[in-house]
Amino acid sequence: MKSSARELLGQLLDTDSYVSWDRPPITVAATPRYREALHKAAVAAGTDESVLTGEGLLRGRRVAVIACEFGFLAGSIGVAAAERIVTAVERATELGLPLVASPTSGGTRMQEGTVAFVQMVKIAGAVAAHKAAGHPYLVYLRNPTMGGVFASWGSLGHMTFAEPGALIGFLGPRVYQALYGQPFPEGVQTAENLYRRGVIDGVVTISIFRRIAHRALSVFGGMSNSIAGEQVPIHDQKQAAAVVSAWESVVISRRPDRPGIRDLLRHVTQRVPLSGTGQGESDRTVVHALARFRGQPCVVFGHDRAGQQGGYSMGPAALREARRSMALAEELRLPLVLVIDTAGAALSKEAEERGLAPEIARCIADLVTLATPTVSVLLGQGTGGGALALLPADRVLAAAHGWLAPLPPEGASAIVYRDTDHAPELAQSQRIRAADLLADGVVDRIVPEFPDAADEPVDFARRMGAAIADELTHLRDRPDTELQSLRKQRYRRLGLPKG
Numbered sequence: 001m002k003s004s005a006r007e008l009l010g011q012l013l014d015t016d017s018y019v020s021w022d023r024p025p026i027t028v029a030a031t032p033r034y035r036e037a038l039h040k041a042a043v044a045a046g047t048d049e050s051v052l053t054g055e056g057l058l059r060g061r062r063v064a065v066i067a068c069e070f071g072f073l074a075g076s077i078g079v080a081a082a083e084r085i086v087t088a089v090e091r092a093t094e095l096g097l098p099l100v101a102s103p104t105s106g107g108t109r110m111q112e113g114t115v116a117f118v119q120m121v122k123i124a125g126a127v128a129a130h131k132a133a134g135h136p137y138l139v140y141l142r143n144p145t146m147g148g149v150f151a152s153w154g155s156l157g158h159m160t161f162a163e164p165g166a167l168i169g170f171l172g173p174r175v176y177q178a179l180y181g182q183p184f185p186e187g188v189q190t191a192e193n194l195y196r197r198g199v200i201d202g203v204v205t206i207s208i209f210r211r212i213a214h215r216a217l218s219v220f221g222g223m224s225n226s227i228a229g230e231q232v233p234i235h236d237q238k239q240a241a242a243v244v245s246a247w248e249s250v251v252i253s254r255r256p257d258r259p260g261i262r263d264l265l266r267h268v269t270q271r272v273p274l275s276g277t278g279q280g281e282s283d284r285t286v287v288h289a290l291a292r293f294r295g296q297p298c299v300v301f302g303h304d305r306a307g308q309q310g311g312y313s314m315g316p317a318a319l320r321e322a323r324r325s326m327a328l329a330e331e332l333r334l335p336l337v338l339v340i341d342t343a344g345a346a347l348s349k350e351a352e353e354r355g356l357a358p359e360i361a362r363c364i365a366d367l368v369t370l371a372t373p374t375v376s377v378l379l380g381q382g383t384g385g386g387a388l389a390l391l392p393a394d395r396v397l398a399a400a401h402g403w404l405a406p407l408p409p410e411g412a413s414a415i416v417y418r419d420t421d422h423a424p425e426l427a428q429s430q431r432i433r434a435a436d437l438l439a440d441g442v443v444d445r446i447v448p449e450f451p452d453a454a455d456e457p458v459d460f461a462r463r464m465g466a467a468i469a470d471e472l473t474h475l476r477d478r479p480d481t482e483l484q485s486l487r488k489q490r491y492r493r494l495g496l497p498k499g
Contacts, residue, residue, distance in 0.1 A: 002070050002071075002104065002142070002143060003104075003142060003206070004045070004046075004069060004070075004071060005047065005051070005052045005067040005068060005069040005102075006046075006052070008067050008102050008142065008206065009052065009054075009056065009065060009067055011206045011207060011210065012056075012058065012065070012100065012102070012140075012206060012209070012210055012213075013056035013057060013058055013063075013065065014056065014057040014058065014059065014060065017056040017057035018054055018055075018056040018065070019054050019055055019056065020052065020053070020054040021053045021054045021055065021064075021087075021088055021091060022048075022049075022052060022053055022054065022084060024048065025048055025049045025080035025081070025083075025084065026079070026080050026083055027080075028078060028079045028080055028112065030111070031111075034111045034112075037073065037111065038073075041071075041072045041073045042072065044071055044072075045069050045071035045072040046071075047069045047071075047072055049069075049072060049080055049081050049084060050068060050069050050070075050072040050073055050074075050075045050076055050077065050078075050081045050105070050109075051066060051067065051068050051069065051075075051077070051081045051084055051085055052065075052066075052067050052069060053065065053066050053067075053084055053085065053087070053088035054088075055092075055097065058100070058210065058213060058214060058217070059210070059214040061098070061214070061217055062097060063097060063098045063099070063100050063217070064088060064089075064091070064092035064095070064097040064098070064099045064100070065099075065100050065101070065102075066085055066088055066089070066099070066100075066101040066102070067101075067102045068102065068103045068104045068105050068142070068149070070104045070105065070142075070144075073109065073111075074105065074106035075103070075104050075105030075106060075149070076105060076106050076107060076108065076109035076110070076116075077105060077107070077108060077109060077116065077119060077123075077148065077149055078108075078109035078111070078112040078116040078119070079112060079115060079116060079119060081109070081119075082116070082119035082122065082123055085123050085126075085153065086122055086123055086126045089123070089126040089127055089129075089130050090126055090129075090130075092130060092135065093126075093129060093130040093133050093135060096133075096135060097135065098135060098136040098137075098138065098217050098220065099127075099130060099135065099136065099137050099138070100138045100139075100140070100213060101137070101138070101139050101140070101153060101154075101157070102139070102140045102141070102142055103139070103141060103142065103145045103149045103150070103153065103154045104141070104142035104143060104144065104145055105144075105145060105146065105147070105149040105154075106144065106146055106147060106172065107146050107147020107148045107149055107150075107172070108120075108147055108148040117148065119148075120148045120151065120152040121152075123152050123153045124152045124153060124156060127152075127153050127156045128156070131156070131158070131331055132331070134331065134332060134333050136158055136216070136217060136220040136332060137156065137157050137158050138157055138158065138159055138160075138213050138216060138217075139153075139154060139155075139156070139157030139159070139160040139161070140160075140161050140162070140163070140206065140209050140213075141154060141160065141161070141162035141163070141166055141168055141191065141200070142162075142163050142166060143163055143165060143166035143167055143168075143191075144166065144167035144168065145162075145166065145167075145168050146167070146168070146169055146170070146171075146172050147170060147171070147172065150168060150169065150170060151170055155278075158216075158220075158328055158331065158332065159201050159212075159216060159272065159274060159290075160200045160201055160278070161200060161201055161202045161203065161204050161209050161212065162191035162194070162195070162200055162202075162203050163191065163203070163204075163205065163206065164191065164192070164203050164204075164205065165190065165191065165192075166190070166191040166203075167189055167190065168189055168190070168191055168194055168200075169188070169189030171184075173189070191203045195275065195276075196282070197276070197280050197281075197282060198275060198276020198277050198278070198279070198280055198281045198282030198283075198317070198321075199276060199278065199279070199280055200275070200276075200278075201273070201274050201275045201276070201278075202273070202275060212272055215270045215271065215272050215290070216270075216272045216290055218270045218292070218297075219270050219272065219290040219291065219292060219297045219298075219334070220290075220297075220332055220334070221297070243451070244401070245424070245427075245428060245433075246403065246409075246424075246427035246428045246430075246431075246432055246433040246436070247409065247423065247424035247427045247428065249400075249401040249402075249403055249427075249433045249434070250381075250403055250408075250409060250423075250427055250432075252401045252452050252454075253380040253381050253401050253402065253403060254343075254380075254381065255452070255454045256309075257454045257457075258305065258380055258452075258453055258454040258457075259453050259454065259457040259460055259461050260303075260304060260305035260306065260339075260341055260379065260380065261287050261300075261302040261303065261304055261305070261339045261341060261379065262287065262304065262305075262306060263457055263458075263461045264300075264339065264379075264461050264464060264465055264468075265287070265289060265291060265300065266461065267461050267462055267465045268291035268292055268293055268300075268465065269291070269292045269295070270290070270291060270292045270297075271289055271290065271291045272289055272290040272291070273287075273288075273289045274288045274289055274290070274324075274325075274328075276321065277317060277320045277321050277324050278324060279320070281317035281320055281321070282317065282321070283307075283314060283315055283317040283318035283321060284304070284307040284312060285303060285304055285307040285308045285312055285313065285314040285315075285318050285342070286301065286302065286303055286304055286307065286314060286318040286321055286322070287300075287301070287302060287303075287304045287307075288300060288301040288302075288321060288322075288324070288325045293337070293465050293466075293468045293469040293472060294465065294466060294469035295469070296335070296468075296469045296472035296473060296476070297334055297335070298329070298334055298335040298336065298337045298375075298472060299325050299328050299329040299332075299334050299335070299336050299337070300325075300336075300337045300339070301321070301322050301325035301326075301336070301337070301338055301339070301390070302337075302338055302339025302340065302341065302377070302379070302390065303318075303339060303340060303341040303342040303386075303387075303390075304341075305341055305380065308342065308343060313342075313343070313344060313345060313346035313347070313348075313386075314342055314344075314345050314346060314386050315345070315346040315348075315350070315351045315354065315356065316351060316354045316355050316356045316359045317354070318386075319356070319359035319360060319362070319363050319386075319389055320359060322338075322363055322389065322390065323359075323362060323363060323366060326363075326366050326367065326370055329370070329372050330370055330371055330372045333372060334372060335372060335373040335374065335375065335472050335475060335476070336370065336372060336373070336374045336375070336393075337374075337375050337376075337377065337468055337472075338367075338374065338375070338376045338377065338390040338391075338393065339376075339377045339379050339390070340376065340377065340378045340379060340380075340382045340387045340390050340391065340402075340404070341379040341380040341381060341382075342381060342382070342383055342384075342386045342387055343381050343383050343408065344383040344384045344386055344387075344407075344408065345360070345384055345385055345386035356385075357385070359389075360385040360386070360388065360389045363389035363390065364388065364389055364391075364392060367389075367390075367391075367392040367393065368392045368487060368488060368491060369484065369488075370484075371480045371481075371484060372480060373394055373472065373475035373476065373478070373480075373483055374392075374393035374394050374395075374483075374487075375393055375394065375395050375396075375397065375468055375471045375472060375475070376390060376391050376392070376393035376395070376396045376397070377396075377397045377398075377399075377464065377468065378391075378396065378397065378398035378399065378402035378403070378404060378434065378437070378443065379399050379402055379464070380399065380401070380402055381402075381403065381408075382402060382403055382404035382405065382432075383405060383407065383408050384405075384406060384407060387404055388404075391404070391442075392487065392491060393487070394475055394483050394486070394487055395444050395445070395471045395474075395475065396442065396443045396444050396445075397443070397444065397445050397446075397447055397464070397467055397468065397471065398434040398437060398438070398443045398445070398446050398447070399434065399446075399447055399449060399453060399460075399464065400434055400446055400447065400448050400449040400453075401433075401434065401449055401452065401453070402434050403427075403432040403433050403434065403437075404432055404437060404442065405427070405430055405432040406430075408423075409423035409424065409426045409427040409430075409432070410423045412426040412427075412430060413425075413426050434446050440495075441490075441493075441494060442494070445467065445471075447460075447463055447464050447467045448463070
């Protein structure tokens, strides 16, 4: 059963907090038949147009809202509805308010033709300006959301969720059958399928979306709400990392029970999982989310140890997800935390043809120039370009047994000695372990393991989380231009003789 705009707002906002921004819709040219249709739609839906706009409180936080009314001509968008939407978006931008939009629509209003069709442009432009000003834009898609609505303001959210079972797509099934003489394939235009394919971030009821939106807005708010933990002294870092050889660290990092990014995220607050690229790709080998480390807000992205089991390796889609996280952090003026923990990128025909190497290059370039604070964490294995793609940052942390190398030591041995027997020797000579990376200026700080993170997963995750929070605290108040300049200088000088 489809929910009305008022029912949606009643479930989303705090009780009796909604205040309408709507004025009478502008008058558009209309035939007598269309005017009669507008009148009947208003009577049937109890609204004067296909969209309601205004503001209210979401768990006490002031937000702007836009909600479609499907009962009014199937939620279709004509000139008057588009003008109402754009006016609301512009007002939200002027007031600096987060904007929550909930479309449900058949698309463009056919009675108004092409002039209604091109309204998509001004709506998308207003939303883009709102986001460019650094204000959050959250989307909750309802059943159905089709055509030009999905192809404009329905697909521009910083995060996008949908109600269970919702029909969501570009070309309506009825139109498809009329044009092509056969039914549209079943199961494609569903919220659940789009979530699996990485188009949207999740499928939840409105009551759960309300909680998710509250968490997200708490992170988007950007302000710290607690104090980070103490920094580990430098001499302790060196001792913790230097007690074993590079090869021993490699072996330790490969323990299947070693804590990974998901273990770190168990100790954050206000966590909101995100999914996919938003463009039809999703990679199970990575995780990204909104979160707070000890009160410090950030976007988190990283390799997932669990997702890389069973022969799965990160592909180009994983790096496109990384770039989505980078863009999200930059748009919302949030720090970005990157977690490196990979045995290497995929070696396959598909990975090559879908642009693995170019995506690695784009990630590196984006991170070097990103206009927001960045922290990279070498949590375990750091093999090849897939690891390097997440390395450039203002501050780089490493677990005591983390390591970074162009190839796994066995691969380096195969190139140099044409066997794998010299892997321990190559691991040592290539200076891949955390202690050597610290000495060479690749890493800024080592987080100790006592003696191995797999033997103390909870304590280690808390220790690493505290270290991340501490770094975010120190970066938070520095101008982005200063951070960008220092970041460029850092990597420009890397490897050069000191002095």
